[in-house]
Amino acid sequence: AQSVSQHNHHVILSEAASLELGCNYSYGGTVNLFWYVQYPGQHLQLLLKYFSGDPLVKGIKGFEAEFIKSKFSFNLRKPSVQWSDTAEYFCAVTNTNAGKSTFGDGTTLTVKP
Amino acid sequence: DGGITQSPKYLFRKEGQNVTLSCEQNLNHDAMYWYRQDPGQGLRLIYYSQIVNDFQKGDIAEGYSVSREKKESFPLTVTSAQKNPTAFYLCASSMVQGGSPLHFGNGTRLTVT
Numbered sequence: 001a002q003s004v005s006q007h008n009h010h011v012i013l014s015e016a017a018s019l020e021l022g023c024n025y026s027y028g029g030t031v032n033l034f035w036y037v038q039y040p041g042q043h044l045q046l047l048l049k050y051f052s053g054d055p056l057v058k059g060i061k062g063f064e065a066e067f068i069k070s071k072f073s074f075n076l077r078k079p080s081v082q083w084s085d086t087a088e089y090f091c092a093v094t095n096t097n098a099g100k101s102t103f104g105d106g107t108t109l110t111v112k113p
Numbered sequence: 114d115g116g117i118t119q120s121p122k123y124l125f126r127k128e129g130q131n132v133t134l135s136c137e138q139n140l141n142h143d144a145m146y147w148y149r150q151d152p153g154q155g156l157r158l159i160y161y162s163q164i165v166n167d168f169q170k171g172d173i174a175e176g177y178s179v180s181r182e183k184k185e186s187f188p189l190t191v192t193s194a195q196k197n198p199t200a201f202y203l204c205a206s207s208m209v210q211g212g213s214p215l216h217f218g219n220g221t222r223l224t225v226t
Contacts (some may be wrong), residue, residue: 004155006155020198024174031212032212034170034214034215036215036217043214043217043218043219043220044203044205044217046214046215049214051212089225090155090156092156092215094212095212098171099161099163099209099212100146100158100161100171101143101146101158101212102158103148103155103157103213104154104155105154105155106153107152
């Protein structure tokens with residue numbers, strides 16, 4: 001069975017600080033990887049995704065993530081966070097054979113102005 | 114606008130009663146999903162369906178039932194057999210191909226007392 005582990009449950013940063021949220025998954029087959037974000041009072045939405053090709057993918061609002069196959073990792077990064085990045089972030093992996101997504105427990109990011 | 118509509122936003126029920134949560138999508142997606150979101154536990158898959166009149170159990174299907182009579186609709190029934198029904202329920206849809214990203218509704222918060 002596939003699983004996803006997010007190492008940080010709650011991260012607090014000041015504006016302009018750099019961000020890295022860890023995500024590791026366990027599954028031996030071909031996967032697609034996603035980061036979703038849930039801003040306060042809004043629905044979950046896609047931040048970025050990796051299917052194949054360049055392991056460094058860029059998403060909305062200056063976020064990027066790097067897929068490192070040997071480490072089964074897909075960490076999310078942003079060089080300089082803003083107060084508006086305060087949200088809950090979820091890493092997810094989709095088994096391309098089964099077609100269903102497994103989510104991590106989520107990381108709550110609080111950015112202090 | 115295309116999207117996913119979940120209704121109602123808040124639902125209250127007495128213990129021992131079955132309750133049905135509505136989910137409708139107009140994105141023409143073949144696949145639909147129900148997730149349960151609890152604090153600190155991320156999203157857990159209840160049921161999913163990749164085609165009309167067919168659905169599969171997810172990781173926590175016990176105490177729940179679904180139907181998929183129409184492509185646009187995927188209602189979830191929380192039965193009296195579900196031991197801890199109070200939660201936030203999210204419906205999502207996607208294309209079937211190749212790990213397409215999920216599109217989420219705004220969720221239904223169910224409280225059972």
